[in-house]
Amino acid sequence: MPHLYPVLLCGGSGTRLWPLSRKSYPKQFVKLGDGETLFQAAAQRIAGPDVMAPVIITNSDFRFIVTEQLAEAGIDPGAILIEPRPRNTAPAILAAVQFLAARDPEALLLVMPSDQVMPDRAAFSAAVRAGLPAAADGQIVTFGIRPTRPETGYGWLELAHPPEEARPAAIPLRRFVEKPAAERAATMLADGRYLWNAGIVLMSVRTALAAFETHAPQMVTPVRRAVEEARTDLGFLRLAEEPWRLAEEISVDYAIMERSSNLQVVPFGGDWSDLGDWASVLREGEPDARGVATHGPVTAIDCEDTLLRSEADNLELVGIGLKELIVVAMPDAVLVADRDRAQDVKQAVTALKAKGVRQAENFPRDHRPWGWFETLVLGERFQVKRIVVHPGAALSLQSHFHRSEHWIVVSGTAQVTVDGEVRLLTENQSVYVPLGAIHRMENPGKVPMVLIEVQTGTYLGDDDIIRYEDVYARGQGAKG
Amino acid sequence: MPHLYPVLLCGGSGTRLWPLSRKSYPKQFVKLGDGETLFQAAAQRIAGPDVMAPVIITNSDFRFIVTEQLAEAGIDPGAILIEPRPRNTAPAILAAVQFLAARDPEALLLVMPSDQVMPDRAAFSAAVRAGLPAAADGQIVTFGIRPTRPETGYGWLELAHPPEEARPAAIPLRRFVEKPAAERAATMLADGRYLWNAGIVLMSVRTALAAFETHAPQMVTPVRRAVEEARTDLGFLRLAEEPWRLAEEISVDYAIMERSSNLQVVPFGGDWSDLGDWASVLREGEPDARGVATHGPVTAIDCEDTLLRSEADNLELVGIGLKELIVVAMPDAVLVADRDRAQDVKQAVTALKAKGVRQAENFPRDHRPWGWFETLVLGERFQVKRIVVHPGAALSLQSHFHRSEHWIVVSGTAQVTVDGEVRLLTENQSVYVPLGAIHRMENPGKVPMVLIEVQTGTYLGDDDIIRYEDVYARGQGAKG
Structure with missing residues (x-):
């Protein structure tokens, strides 16, 4: 039985859920409900004896959020690949493919966005299992969501024939349909042969390599070099910057999927959302009889079809x-928008x-390695x-002017x-650090x-810092 | 020339402008714009060689806010009377009348709410001057606002004849009109003989005493005793609690005005608002061409007829x-309401x-005597x-368990x-107060x-306090 590696794409920084999702801490890491984050849910979506620890692809800014959230959920990652800069999904997936090719060439990979809602793990697991034979047989297997409305915001998948109701099975894909107009969406909804494209892909390492070599050959060498020349840094695998720069910035849909003919679709009938905007959060938020969904300390008086979140x-x-x-x-930002203008939140953030405005991209809480x-x-x-400060972590040895x-x-x-004197402080103890003193704070516990x-002092900016030593290898004037 | 005493009614705690106005710090004390507060504006509304320092009637909770705001605006009050409990406007005004009767029996008093907007001080001053002869002649002079819309939220005044356009002059009042229905309001707006009742009254001490003795005689003795037995406390005049309790809780309109026949009205054509709800704040907030008024860091995209305040x-x-x-x-409370539901904010606060919910009545900032x-x-x-801590102020000598x-x-x-050791700390200096230590903090500067x-500690409530000495005479367990 080949190993199945979940590959989580975790470099996105969507702003359509601003102010809750911001560039510095985007929606996959945010607790939208009371439980786990979308990223934590995605990392645990599929399990089984053949399922290996997830491979995560993220960027430098998010690396410590990723490790913090994995630790909180008790998940041991297989690898965390760091993209030196964003290059869209095709290079990211190819990097994961080549990383696995060098370690487990018979492997299958299940590529997933890390910011979707799919509460029914058993149903998803059954759908993935239904796609395994096709994937092992050299097919690229995608997953199609049974549509519940004439959605114009998603891409759709046209199947060769309508899915059977009984159990999930792979069906040949006839073609991809780009985000449709309203009329076309209504027609597809009624037809029965059309599903929403969830952006989830199951394929073997072998099939993936062949697809990239056939349809995006110019990308193969730079990405392979970026993986081969990657350096290990505090448990992360940093892809090499110079070859990575040469990889074309393109989505996997355009680079591979739409050019391939070996495509199959497994229908998925469970609840699913990409939480693409606040209107979809309202839909997913279990609104009451009047259409009102609330979160946090909220008082709604005579409201209808409204999302109220504190x-x-x-x-x-x-x-x-x-x-x-x-x-x-x-506490630092409030959004009030007409529900039908939910897509324009992005424009507001711009x-x-x-x-x-600081709040456009940053939260009051500033996450650092320590x-x-x-x-x-x-x-x-x-x-x-x-x-x-996390257990075992340390701030840099520093001083201020x-x-x-x-x-x-x-x-x-x-x-x-x-100034060279080391001591332990426990709860309710204090210390004074005079101007100019060389100091460090650690958590040995x-x-x-x-x-x-x-x-x-007269100037309190984060850039008034001289660094003498830093376990995270940050430079002078860099924050934290 | 008799002296003219502004008498400011400052005990109200309206909730219709929640969350900006809360019971613990109501709208008259809040900076609605960039300049002074409504209370500070009211205290300076009228000036002149015959105008004396204002007499302020407030309650115990607001007394230090009053002194703080007067000091900030550089206003020296004539007296600050503290009501032991709210009793509506009639007893409050009678207390001021009796306070002045004992000191300046020939005085005139100008009774004003402290939460109105009247930016044109010169016009208001001219209107008051126009009423002086009638007031000196034993009339009760009210001020009528020229209506600009068929407002159903105000009481109206019916004049004996339409006002002349040229200069303000007192006109006999025919009768008071309670808050009208919409149709009646439209008729009155068109008529020309009707003005809005601003709740501002000019009369002599002598006339006021006679009016109370004639129309509300049961109130006279308790309120006189409350004033006579009042005690001076840190510059405040605390009305005596026991007789005050016996004074009927009633508005001056019902107790006196609507029963009097010696009433005159001076029309006032300047800008005026009682800021009775957020819809009126929107009107007063100089909305742009699309009807949008903003305050603070706000970004409005495609909005119309909307108030956006941060x-x-x-x-x-x-x-x-x-x-x-x-x-x-x-930062601790957000209100989003349909403009036509502005009056229902009160209901939401209830x-x-x-x-x-703490925010119903309290702000994050807790004002104390010091x-x-x-x-x-x-x-x-x-x-x-x-x-x-204010200059010269001191917290109590206290300890915590x-x-x-x-x-x-x-x-x-x-x-x-x-623990008995006294020292001075300046900027950037610190001190540790161990559990159980007897301590005090003062500002000698x-x-x-x-x-x-x-x-x-294990318990951090404000009521973990033993007080040993307190310049503000507060007891054990009382806050602050």
């Missing part, structure tokens, strides 16, 4: 007399970015931060170094260390 | 495709209060507060006492002192 326990959201609206409230921090208050000549710092440990244990930092 | 510099608000909506965003504080973060077993505290001064100078307090 993303913080201490942020009270009240809606009165609303119809067909999307409201998403966070406008914010042009204005130089943990995260957030500014609690920024005053004139002072700043208060909450800093959380313009500020002194008071550190108070409020949870866990810190090992602090100030087994639980997260939480520290309140009070900075005073 | 009440914090670091809170980004985005509206897309909105029509006839009210959106008010604060619902929040029933749920026990200054204010806010919780920056409340974690498990720790809390971080920002504390601001369940927490220790780290204090870091980030602005100004603190005098701290810990001339500028506000800002301090970051990091508490750790």
